[in-house]
Amino acid sequence: MHRVFQNKTAIFLFVFPGMLLFALTFLAPIVLSGYYSFTETVGPGTKVTMVGWENYANLLFHDPKFWLALRNAVLLGIGFIVIQHPICIFFAVLLDRIGGKAEKVFRTIFFIPCVISVVVISKMWLSLLDPTFGLLNKVLDVLGLDMLKHAWLGESSTALGSMLFILIWAGFGWGLLFYYAGVKGIPEDLYEAASLDGASGLKLHLRITVPLLSPVIAVQVTLAMITALKQMETVFLTTNGGPGDSTQFLAVYLYNKAFSASQYGYANAISILFVIVCLIATYLSNRFIRSDATEY
Amino acid sequence: MTKQSRLARATLLTAAIATVAALSACGGSNDGNSAANGGGGGGEGKVTLRLFSNLPDRKSGQGLAEQTVIDNYVKENPNVKIDVETLAEEPFKNKLKAYMSSNEPIDITMVHGGAELNTLVQAGYVKELDPKQYEGEQYNFLPGVYKSFTFDGKLYGLPRNSDYEVIYYNKKLFEDNGVKVPTTFAELLDAAKAFRDKGIAPMSINGKDLWSFGEMFQNVVQRYSGDQNLILDAVDKKKKFTEDENFLKAAQFLQQVRDAKMFQDSFMTADYGASQNLFTQGKAAMWYMGSWEAGMATNESLPEEFRQNLGVVQFPIAEDGKGKIDDLLAWNGGGYALVSSSKHPEEAKKFFDYLMSANQWAKTAWDTGAAVPAQKYELTGKESEVQKKLTDILVNASSTAGASFIDYGTPKYKDDTQNAFGKFFSSSAKPEQLLADLQAAADTQ
Numbered sequence: 001m002h003r004v005f006q007n008k009t010a011i012f013l014f015v016f017p018g019m020l021l022f023a024l025t026f027l028a029p030i031v032l033s034g035y036y037s038f039t040e041t042v043g044p045g046t047k048v049t050m051v052g053w054e055n056y057a058n059l060l061f062h063d064p065k066f067w068l069a070l071r072n073a074v075l076l077g078i079g080f081i082v083i084q085h086p087i088c089i090f091f092a093v094l095l096d097r098i099g100g101k102a103e104k105v106f107r108t109i110f111f112i113p114c115v116i117s118v119v120v121i122s123k124m125w126l127s128l129l130d131p132t133f134g135l136l137n138k139v140l141d142v143l144g145l146d147m148l149k150h151a152w153l154g155e156s157s158t159a160l161g162s163m164l165f166i167l168i169w170a171g172f173g174w175g176l177l178f179y180y181a182g183v184k185g186i187p188e189d190l191y192e193a194a195s196l197d198g199a200s201g202l203k204l205h206l207r208i209t210v211p212l213l214s215p216v217i218a219v220q221v222t223l224a225m226i227t228a229l230k231q232m233e234t235v236f237l238t239t240n241g242g243p244g245d246s247t248q249f250l251a252v253y254l255y256n257k258a259f260s261a262s263q264y265g266y267a268n269a270i271s272i273l274f275v276i277v278c279l280i281a282t283y284l285s286n287r288f289i290r291s292d293a294t295e296y
Numbered sequence: 297m298t299k300q301s302r303l304a305r306a307t308l309l310t311a312a313i314a315t316v317a318a319l320s321a322c323g324g325s326n327d328g329n330s331a332a333n334g335g336g337g338g339g340e341g342k343v344t345l346r347l348f349s350n351l352p353d354r355k356s357g358q359g360l361a362e363q364t365v366i367d368n369y370v371k372e373n374p375n376v377k378i379d380v381e382t383l384a385e386e387p388f389k390n391k392l393k394a395y396m397s398s399n400e401p402i403d404i405t406m407v408h409g410g411a412e413l414n415t416l417v418q419a420g421y422v423k424e425l426d427p428k429q430y431e432g433e434q435y436n437f438l439p440g441v442y443k444s445f446t447f448d449g450k451l452y453g454l455p456r457n458s459d460y461e462v463i464y465y466n467k468k469l470f471e472d473n474g475v476k477v478p479t480t481f482a483e484l485l486d487a488a489k490a491f492r493d494k495g496i497a498p499m500s501i502n503g504k505d506l507w508s509f510g511e512m513f514q515n516v517v518q519r520y521s522g523d524q525n526l527i528l529d530a531v532d533k534k535k536k537f538t539e540d541e542n543f544l545k546a547a548q549f550l551q552q553v554r555d556a557k558m559f560q561d562s563f564m565t566a567d568y569g570a571s572q573n574l575f576t577q578g579k580a581a582m583w584y585m586g587s588w589e590a591g592m593a594t595n596e597s598l599p600e601e602f603r604q605n606l607g608v609v610q611f612p613i614a615e616d617g618k619g620k621i622d623d624l625l626a627w628n629g630g631g632y633a634l635v636s637s638s639k640h641p642e643e644a645k646k647f648f649d650y651l652m653s654a655n656q657w658a659k660t661a662w663d664t665g666a667a668v669p670a671q672k673y674e675l676t677g678k679e680s681e682v683q684k685k686l687t688d689i690l691v692n693a694s695s696t697a698g699a700s701f702i703d704y705g706t707p708k709y710k711d712d713t714q715n716a717f718g719k720f721f722s723s724s725a726k727p728e729q730l731l732a733d734l735q736a737a738a739d740t741q
Contacts, residue, residue, distance in 0.1 A: 044397030243722030261711035
């Protein structure tokens with residue numbers, strides 16, 4: 001068998017089907033997309049006119065919506081990293097400390113949002129945040145905080161904030177799961193040694209837990225940036241980028257350009273830039289957060 | 297050792313070939329399926345036609361009417377089987393474009409006149425029809441209904457309904473609160489204030505879908521100018537949104553509508569269903585929608601009390617405008633077309649003609665109260681109040697628009713225009729800004 005794996009033909013035959021699949025389902029669409037991004041067409045099968053770099057020029061220099069969508073995606077990414085992840089780490093540590101039966105119960109509860117379908121989550125939040133029947137406004141009413149009432153997802157001023165909140169809430173369970181697994185991997189004796197040396201409370205976790213979680217954090221930050229850029233379903237199902245353009249995200253904008261406005265060429269240009277932005281984001285987050293494998 | 301490696305190599309080769317074969321079989325199997333479907337047609341004279349429709353509910357309203365005609369046809373033509381594929385509105389539009397790009401051999405499809413159909417025409421996916429063939433008694437189409445289905449003077453589909461915008465209202469809410477059903481813009485604004493004071497949403501609208509804003513703007517422009525063609529000319533760039541004062545007046549009125557909080561609080565996140573629910577549950581006094589909702593009056597799944605209190609009224613007039621109450625924002629949006637890549641063009645055409653006959657779709661849709669047809673129909677005497685009123689509105693119309701202006705340009709124009717309204721209604725933008733955006737949309741289409 002050993003010789004089989006040294007045989008070049010054999011290696012080729014093993015790898016070929018996978019590569020073929022990759023080429024057909026990943027590379028080919030991207031190449032085609034690249035081609036269409038230089039054209040103007042209302043849809044496949046219709047007249048295709050080459051327009052050169054025009055789509056890109058319009059996109060980069062004359063399309064504030066594109067930049068708005070990108071800004072919102074970056075804001076979401078920052079929201080994930082600055083708000084969601086610290087909370088995730090905090091709860092991961094708490095879970096680990098609680099122990100026993102309660103640990104399992106809470107672990108399950110925290111993970112529930114990740115099990116529910118995106119459609120259900122979207123519809124649920126639409127109802128919760130509804131200005132007339134929504135739970136949130138009703139609660140504010142009862143508390144006598146009427147002036148804080150809003151049409152949360154329906155007003156330009158509060159829509160983006162509400163949207164970020166929903167997305168951060170919905171992704172919380174996944175983040176927690178990763179950090180929890182990370183925390184579980186830290187050997188107990190390290191904590192014992194540290195507390196013998198006089199570290200306790202917050203200091204203990206800042207000096208021991210967080211540094212030892214750095215490989216997980218590195219992966220998570222990359223994933224968070226990509227998730228933020230790719231965000232589509234929840235926005236599409238709740239506000240569809242509105243009101244106005246206040247919750248416009250790249251993927252939703254791309255979809256609407258292709259399927260509502262029938263600007264296939266333009267939408268393909270967006271998708272190519274989208275791929276490039278994702279690659280840059282991945283590269284940067286990998287670059288700045290070196291994950292040196294820790295050995296215990 | 298050599299034996300073993302030969303065996304291993306043989307296994308590997310077989311596996312690899314099998315994989316490739318399996319992969320290529322995946323690609324080929326589609327052809328196999330459709331060939332099998334089509335083959336059924338040739339052999340024993342049994343034909344399977346494929347119909348693609350945007351009416352997933354086959355038990356009530358227009359879906360029931362469509363299914364009834366299909367059942368009638370199959371009964372009369374036992375050699376024909378009709379496979380119906382249905383999707384809700386937005387997914388339907390997207391899948392139809394996917395079908396278009398892969399030249400899927402369906403036989404008959406529902407189409408939206410105007411921008412959407414134009415794309416299909418450009419792709420050569422729908423067949424040209426001969427308008428002469430559809431003249432006369434058998435079809436009885438009302439005059440001027442082909443407008444949204446005609447491109448470069450050629451006809452590509454037939455309309456199934458007369459679509460026109462009206463205001464549905466809840467009689468009980470108006471009576472209980474002592475509010476007058478509005479016939480003028482001032483009364484409409486008064487009604488908004490009166491209902492707001494009582495904590496009731498004055499008017500429900502599907503703001504997330506955006507298009508209703510466009511219809512309302514067209515309605516208002518006509519009420520000021522008295523000219524149905526003005527706004528269509530602006531789309532054609534023969535007039536300017538930013539120059540004609542009727543557009544400015546209309547935009548200023550929309551600003552008043554916005555400031556009076558005419559629409560429900562959640563209007564920007566409300567899709568079609570959500571806006572309808574609010575109204576049918578008696579939480580909103582009015583619903584701005586089209587004649588295709590005539591079926592609400594006979595829909596058993598809606599509360600009895602609501603159905604008895606359902607009223608319908610024309611869009612109000614401007615006190616200082618030239619438009620009359622009988623000028624109707626009517627057009628023909630939905631319809632059917634024959635697909636070019638059909639495997640059974642003759643059988644498909646036969647069914648298509650049957651479907652569009654005045655005594656099939658038009659009669660069935662009217663008798664079941666599902667919609668107001670684009671063809672002449674006869675009153676049966678069993679109509680609901682809402683149907684009678686809708687008929688009156690249509691029959692007494694002194695002029696009709698013929699097209700909805702958002703569908704009068706390219707798909708990009710529609711998208712940009714709708715977004716301009718979305719921006720306007722969700723912010724405190726000035727009317728002049730709205731007009732500038734509308735003009736920009738017309739200029740860059």
